[in-house]
Amino acid sequence: MLTEENKQGLFTMASGEAAQPFHYAVGLYGSKFLGELRDNHRILGIRCPSCEKVYVPPRQVCGPCYKEMHELVEVATHGKIVSYTILRFQFLDPETGEKKPVPYGYGFFKLEGADNYFQHFMEVPKDESRLYIGARVKAVFSDEKHDSLKVIRHFTLVDDGE
Numbered sequence: 001m002l003t004e005e006n007k008q009g010l011f012t013m014a015s016g017e018a019a020q021p022f023h024y025a026v027g028l029y030g031s032k033f034l035g036e037l038r039d040n041h042r043i044l045g046i047r048c049p050s051c052e053k054v055y056v057p058p059r060q061v062c063g064p065c066y067k068e069m070h071e072l073v074e075v076a077t078h079g080k081i082v083s084y085t086i087l088r089f090q091f092l093d094p095e096t097g098e099k100k101p102v103p104y105g106y107g108f109f110k111l112e113g114a115d116n117y118f119q120h121f122m123e124v125p126k127d128e129s130r131l132y133i134g135a136r137v138k139a140v141f142s143d144e145k146h147d148s149l150k151v152i153r154h155f156t157l158v159d160d161g162e
């Protein structure tokens, strides 16, 4: 529930320089998630009290159980590729209004400690054969503070030696 006390920690999302600026509230759990990501580079999920699945980013209700969730838990900033694509066609990035350099990757990742998939940009290595379903990845954080998922610049492959 939104109280006067916890409203102070809420974030909003912004459209940047695109033609149709917008702001919307990301909610209490979304704000805790983005705040922890921005300030401590930690990724928060939330655990269902019934099935014990951990969802990331946190949301209020477990879809299969219809149970309200309250237990925020930290998940790893690394995991494995579940699915991905490599974008090679340039188009306007809705966040910046600029063309994003290609190629770049976009993937779904199973982070350690989470039961669902987290999606984000992914770095494409020169040798693209190194990318495969199940390959280990980790989050690369931006040097800048953002109130959004831009805190994570992208995910990148973890070398086997790491």
Ligand SMILES: [Zn+2]
Pocket (backbone or CB within 6 Å): 048, 049, 050, 051, 052, 053, 062, 063, 064, 065, 066, 067
């Ligand atoms: Zn559940």
